[in-house]
Amino acid sequence: MKIASWNVNSVRSRLEHVTNWLQQNPVDVLCLQETKVVDADFPRSDLEALGYHTYIYGQKSYNGVALLSQKPLEQVTTGFAGILPDIEPEWDEQKRIITGVIDGVRILNLYVPNGSEVDSEKYKYKLGWLNWLHKYLKTLLQTTPDICMCGDFNIALEDKDIHENVSSIKNHIMSSDAERQALNQLLALGFADAFRKFTEKGGHYSWWDYRTMSFSRNRGWRIDHHYLTPELYKKAVSCAIDLEPRKLVKPSDHAPVIVEF
Helix, strand or coil: CEEEEEECCCCCCCHHHHHHHHHHCCCCEEEEECCCCCHHHCCHHHHHCCCCEEEEECCCCCCCEEEEECCCCEEEEECHHHCCCCCCHHHHCCCCEEEEEECCEEEEEEECCCCCCCCCHHHHHHHHHHHHHHHHHHHHHCCCCCEEEEEECCCCCCHHHECCCCCCHHHCCCCCHHHHHHHHHHHCCCCEECHHHCCCCCCCCCECCCHHHCCCCCCCECCEEEEECHHHHHHCCEEEECCHHHHCCCCCCECCEEEEC
C-alpha cells in the first residue's frame, strides 16, 4: 500500500499538477492539505475520472483537507467532533482533520496550524489544537491499532530537519521547544517517523519558502510527515520525498511525501 501526503496550497490552482502526478504515481491514497476550497467547489469530477473516491472537508480560501482513495474508505469522519463529540466548536472552525479506514488501516490526514510566530495568539491556538489532537489520538487508538498519521505538521522535530542558515531555531516558529514537546507527546502514544526509518541524515526537506530562491538553494524544512503505529512501522519498506512537483512552474511550496508498507 502506498500513501502520499501533499500540501498543495490550493487544489484548484494546482489541479493539473495533482492529476498529472497521480497518473504518474497511482498511489492507493493521496492525502491533501490546504485545499482552500468549499466542498461544493472541490474539483471532484477531475479526480474521480482518474478512478479515485474523494472525501473532502474544506473552507473558502483557507485550510481544508481531502482524501483521495482508489478503494472506498470506511468510517470516514471529519474534524475533532467526528471522534470527540463533546469538543467545543471553536476547535473545528478551521477545517484541518479528515480520517478514514482502508484495508484495516486508518489514514489520518492533518493540517496542523502554523502558529504565525512564537507567543502570538495563533501560536497559543496551535499548542491548544495539538493538545486536543493528543486526546483525539488516544480515543482512536482504542479501536484502531494500525494508524498512518500524516500531513503538514508545521513542525520540524529535529534541528537536522531545517537548513543550516536558520538562526535561533529554538525560538523560531515551527521549531520552538513547546511545539516539539507537543509533537513528541503525540509520538509517545506509539507513533514513529517513517522517513527516519530509512535515513538519519539531514538535508532532506518537504517545504521551501517561495522567497529568496529557497528551493534552488535547498534551504528548506522537513515539516510534512508520516507517523506510523508499531505494526505499520515494521511493515514500512520506503518513505521518500518527491522533489519533481516542486520544480514545476507555479508549484506548491511543499513536495509530496510517500510511504509504502
